[in-house]
Amino acid sequence: MEEKLMGKLASEPLNFESFFSEKALQMKASEIRELLKLVETSDVISLAGGLPAPETFPVEIIKKIAQEVLTEHADKALQYGTTKGFTPLRLALAKWMEKRYGIPMSKVEIMMVAGSQQALDLIGRVFINPGDVVVVEAPTYLAALNAFKYYEPEFVSIPMDHDGMRIDFLEEKLEELKREGKRVKFVYTVSTFQNPMGVTMSLDRRKRLIELAREYDFLIVEDSPYSELRYSGEPIPPIKHFDDEGRVIYLGTFSKILAPGFRLGWVSAHPHFIRKMEIAKQAVDLCANTLAQVIAWKYVEAGYLDEHIPKIIEFYKPRRDAMLEALEEFMPEGVEWTKPDGGMFVWVTLPEGIDTKLMMEKAVAKGVAYVPGEAFFAHRDVKNTLRLNFTYVPEDTIREGVKRLAEVIEEEIKALKK
Amino acid sequence: MEEKLMGKLASEPLNFESFFSEKALQMKASEIRELLKLVETSDVISLAGGLPAPETFPVEIIKKIAQEVLTEHADKALQYGTTKGFTPLRLALAKWMEKRYGIPMSKVEIMMVAGSQQALDLIGRVFINPGDVVVVEAPTYLAALNAFKYYEPEFVSIPMDHDGMRIDFLEEKLEELKREGKRVKFVYTVSTFQNPMGVTMSLDRRKRLIELAREYDFLIVEDSPYSELRYSGEPIPPIKHFDDEGRVIYLGTFSKILAPGFRLGWVSAHPHFIRKMEIAKQAVDLCANTLAQVIAWKYVEAGYLDEHIPKIIEFYKPRRDAMLEALEEFMPEGVEWTKPDGGMFVWVTLPEGIDTKLMMEKAVAKGVAYVPGEAFFAHRDVKNTLRLNFTYVPEDTIREGVKRLAEVIEEEIKALKK
Incomplete structure (x- = not known):
């Protein structure tokens, strides 16, 4: 009888949560990583990541x-x-x-x-x-x-x-x-x-x-x-x-x-x-x-480092340029963005009232992904921004990605005005 | 006048401690690492470390x-x-x-x-x-x-x-x-x-x-x-x-x-x-x-891992044996040690009353180092133990190291009896 009871208790799963520290219970997985999981499996153009291009790795x-x-x-x-x-x-x-x-x-x-x-x-x-x-x-x-x-x-x-x-x-x-x-x-x-x-x-x-x-x-x-x-x-x-x-x-x-x-x-x-x-x-x-x-x-x-840096720059510059050109060409009025002299990212600000986290699903449906800006604010109080990466995908793809994104944004702006 | 004062203030060093978190203020460097620094600079035989022998690395x-x-x-x-x-x-x-x-x-x-x-x-x-x-x-x-x-x-x-x-x-x-x-x-x-x-x-x-x-x-x-x-x-x-x-x-x-x-x-x-x-x-x-x-x-x-493990064992076994043999041969009565079937360490227990941390200086003077056991106890309540490593130095050196250590211990035991 007691043995049976033990058996029954044993088959109950562990109460995992009961072991975690209070701080661990508050830890949440990055929502962005979760969002981006749906991107990885489709043929969406991702301007979301923060990865350097593997072509810039000095493999030899x-x-x-x-x-x-x-x-x-x-x-x-x-x-x-x-x-x-x-x-x-x-x-x-x-x-x-x-x-x-x-x-x-x-x-x-x-x-x-x-x-x-x-x-x-x-x-x-x-x-x-x-x-x-x-x-x-x-x-x-x-x-x-x-x-x-x-x-x-x-x-x-x-x-x-x-x-x-x-x-x-x-x-x-x-x-x-x-x-x-x-x-x-x-x-x-x-x-x-x-x-x-x-x-x-x-x-x-x-x-x-x-x-x-x-x-x-x-x-x-x-x-x-x-x-x-x-x-x-x-x-x-x-x-x-x-x-x-x-x-x-x-x-x-x-x-x-x-x-x-x-x-x-x-x-x-x-x-x-x-x-x-x-x-x-x-x-x-x-x-x-x-x-x-x-x-x-x-x-x-x-001295390899000093020799290699110019090559990385040479590789990324056309991508930065492609992104800035595409933004200029495709983005509707009311959209603003930064013009970085370097780095990996452009920051886009949409008209107030657009929530880029909510917009993400539509963007993915159109075949493009970005990182919604909200999570970059300690107080999570800004909803109408997003981050684009220009280092990971080639110029053509950047152009196509920005074009798709511009279409989504245009629709959002129209919806705002209704 | 104000500028001079500013200049004077500026030349005072920063109050570094004032920036640390409370927990950081409590952090202490490993005393063992400090102890062992004096070993590195001399021709002391160190049985103190916890390093694998580089000869066991499958470099090729x-x-x-x-x-x-x-x-x-x-x-x-x-x-x-x-x-x-x-x-x-x-x-x-x-x-x-x-x-x-x-x-x-x-x-x-x-x-x-x-x-x-x-x-x-x-x-x-x-x-x-x-x-x-x-x-x-x-x-x-x-x-x-x-x-x-x-x-x-x-x-x-x-x-x-x-x-x-x-x-x-x-x-x-x-x-x-x-x-x-x-x-x-x-x-x-x-x-x-x-x-x-x-x-x-x-x-x-x-x-x-x-x-x-x-x-x-x-x-x-x-x-x-x-x-x-x-x-x-x-x-x-x-x-x-x-x-x-x-x-x-x-x-x-x-x-x-x-x-x-x-x-x-x-x-x-x-x-x-x-x-x-x-x-x-x-x-x-x-x-x-x-x-x-x-x-x-x-x-x-x-399959390299499975192939390589026997080679590591073959390399370390004679060192383990050399240490156990030397302990048997040289250690005075009243000293006990473990006889491990594997791993990297032997644990030595000396008669009560000997503090291995205090003994360390004498050991180094005799040309041998070990790790005093105290720091391995959460409550730091045991003073008469020490750890020896047998993986890093060759058999001859292990033997000589144990011999030197035994001499130090013998003197300590004599001193105890006085």
Whole structure:
């Protein structure tokens, strides 16, 4: 009798939910990923992704370096590494950043991470107490919101325009927060060719942001995955370049200048901050993958990186141009978009009243996909925007995709006016 | 005047500490790593590390596969991957685990992670609320304590003997906790060739542990990085093999059967648990490194893994034997140690009253290093133990190292008796 009862109990499934932490119960899968699942299975043109084109991966160089590294440095390349990362690579990157961006090697330390995404998580872990104010751009990089959110900050959103974050609005907000007795922990910005907007923070705003950081005593997290992908206009130094005090934590990545499959990024910051992030990283994964680090070292050190960047630019520029031309040609009146000098994305704003999340189904029916803008806003309060990617599909396809999208939007605008 | 003042203020260094989160302020660097820094610079024989021998890395196989993969699959191997991992690899591992361990493919899902260390962090994130009871072995894997600690569990330590965790003590403890109205979230065990002790949980205890998990409604985290490294005795199925309900979360890794530099491990668990860990992983690093995953896929799929394991065993067995022989030959009376059938470590217990952390300096002066046992105990309440590694240095060196250590211990014992 008791045995039978046990048998019956045993056949009941586990109460899985009862084991999860409270924070885990709140974790939700990215709705965008869910949305995009329906795209993958059809012949829809996807302008939604954020993937680099595989044609830009320096496959032959990687093959060559991989052989060299596995012949000459296998002991190191296949062994555990230090948490901070492979020293020759850290050194090569520090030199490269000094030469390229005028960030003095003597003022920073570099730690290797599993893509900048890991740096975002570590920054959350090391800096955010629940309730701390974190300033983000509106819109901002969605996975940064996702990374920070776990640590329960209070997000403050600052609007953007074609010159990046509206520093004047930031200043007002800082004053307001100060009056309320609240301190900003850090401002997070994708300073150059922002994801999702494609815009770049102007030189004046960069300088002013640093001044404000000193005045109001906050840090700046400068996430810069796209800065090397410039197709037009003049380079602007990173905010980190103007940082005398060590307030800027700069994030770089190999994802767009080598290959995302390496999952390799770096943090360049004051040694005090790096030290704490290093201790945090020890607990989460011990060290970044060593083989990738040793390959990346050769890639930077032997000059392949500098040789390869122009080729990536050459490959993407026609795609950027194709997208801007198609938007110009097909988009109905009332639609606005950014004209990025670089990066991977164009940001489209539709007339108020159109909800791009609701529009998605119609777009997919017409054979085109994009990312609805809502999820890029910390407060999810903007419904009429969307992000287009121009790096993954060829020019013809971009043109056709934009054309299809324009048709959908035109119908939406008509419906609005009824 | 005001400008001068500003100048003065600016030259004061940032108050770095003021930016850290409360949890970050509590993070401390591993004292062992600090201790071991003094070892690296001298000609001390280190039996302290936990590194596999680079001679066991299948360098030629990796070279060959890397070329194949970069020739045939570069698009995939260098691109972002899904968070759960490269599907062909997940499938190959599921098949391999079914064949090797009798864990039915149909009952589990597999997610790839950046080494099992990342799995430990994700488990903390997904399961531990502050104050939740987590049962650990005493001693246990130190970096697991480190990973879980961030999530603020209440650790309950269960003593070990030569057959692994004392399940009878666990049962008593479970009763006691139940009376106090406390629930155990999970039991963490390194079930086979445990780190640091080298011992293996017996078959009977494995079965009883599963019964208790059902009876007291907790999960089991079975961390199994060493199970393939068996030099003597008969294989025992993993606890996961006896798991009908999905209570066991099994962690595997390529670190000891391919190379740690890949930073590649896996979690095999009920799809419900994997789903939540997948969402958590999305926020921390998007996905595991793809190139390593595609190489690992070929390594498993083409049978290289099964071919290579016997070679690793052949390489390590003489080292294990050399260490056990040297201990037998040189250790003074009153010293005890484990006789592992596999893995990487031997655990040494000295007479009560000797503090191995304090003894470390003398050992280094004599030219040998080990890891003091204290940090492997969640409650840091045992001072007279130490861990020795036998995989990294050759037999002669192991012998000489143990001899030197025995001399130090002999002196300590003499001093005790005074």
